Structures are given as structure tokens and as C-alpha cells.
Amino acid sequence: DSGVTQTPKHLITATGQRVTLRCSPRSGDLSVYWYQQSLDQGLQFLIQYYNGEERAKGNILERFSAQQFPDLHSELNLSSLELGDSALYFCASSRTSGGAPYNEQFFGPGTRLTVL
């Protein structure tokens, strides 16, 4: 167990809908990262938050948004869902935002999203 929690574990919804994925980082970690892993695909970095502020952005669609709250948990909002959004969404946390030390990312168990 990495200490990172994600809910829900599974989510099934229809095209055009909106869903919210939730992540709670390890105790003491200030950074949260979101990744998308499609079937047989690698990990695509979506976005990073540090202590409530957006710090880095990857290949995140405009239909997707995220935020990190004062208690450091984070939510990833996916709207106008398409079939191609079906994937495993991982959240990871780390102690700092970057720089030194080069800190390890701890991944949560993931949320499997199925769009029908």
C-alpha cells in the first residue's frame, strides 16, 4: 500500500457525461500528479499540483480539469466524455514539487473509467 488513495475504484458511465475522480495523497506529500493509462498504452502525464497550485501541465484535454484543495486532496473532472476516454487514471503524490531532492512519486491504485 503506497498510502495514496483513489476513489472510486471503478466507474462506468455514458458518453457525454461528466465524472469526478478523487485522490488523497500520502500524509505529508504536497504534490499530486494525474496520469492516464489507456489499454496497452503507457502513462500519459496530465497535470501536477503543488500545495494547491497548478505547477505542470501535460497532454490534458480542455474537457478535463483538476484542482487541489486546502487539505491537499485532488479531484480530476472529466466532462463531455467520449469512448476514447476509457482508461485507468492514476494519481501519484510526492513530498515536494521538484528540484532537490529528486523525489519519488507514489502511485495510487487507480480508477478504471469505462465510457459506454
Add this chain to the structure above:
Amino acid sequence: GENVEQHPSTLSVQEGDSAVIKCTYSDSASNYFPWYKQELGKRPQLIIDIRSNVGEKKDQRIAVTLNKTAKHFSLHITETQPEDSAVYFCAADTHNTNAGKSTFGDGTTLTVKP
């Protein structure tokens, strides 16, 4: 932006043999190179990492080498065991004082045959 290429995409070895996975990156600003192992249905977990000021790092049967000039780094697993079977991802991170952004390779599916 950063681009990470990982080869091979699949690798099958006999138990006890060595396995080597190679990655190349494009952004010379990348300064941290972690390797993650993802077993089927599970989360990725860091197995070893290397910083840009180090050329090689070893942890028991696992080693990583980095060639900054050529912009490539490799994972070496010796004396492979069936439990090493998994998908392995390399990543190149550009860490500055404000943010860490990870670019992952597409993964290598390693199968160790008993």
C-alpha cells in the same frame, strides 16, 4: 517538449538470463530518470532511479546506467526470476524549483520463462 523512446516493447528471457531495456530522451534539461515496474492490474512502483550527475547505480540485481551525452539510459536486470515479469516504464523528469514533469516511455513487457 520532452520525448522518451523505450525499446524493446516486449522482451522474453529465460529464467536466470539478463534483461536490458533502453530509453532515449530528447530534452537535455531532463535531470532525473526513474524506472517503474507495473505488475498486471497493479499500480506502477519505483524500482530504481538515477540523477543526471551519476553515471550508474545498482541495487542488488537491478542496475541503471545513464549516458548524458548520448541522452540514453538503460535498465539492467540480472539473474531474472519469474516474478520479474511485468511492464517496465522509464521516465525522464525535468525538475526545477517549481515543478516536476514526468515523460514516460511506452513501456516494455518483460516475460521471464521458468
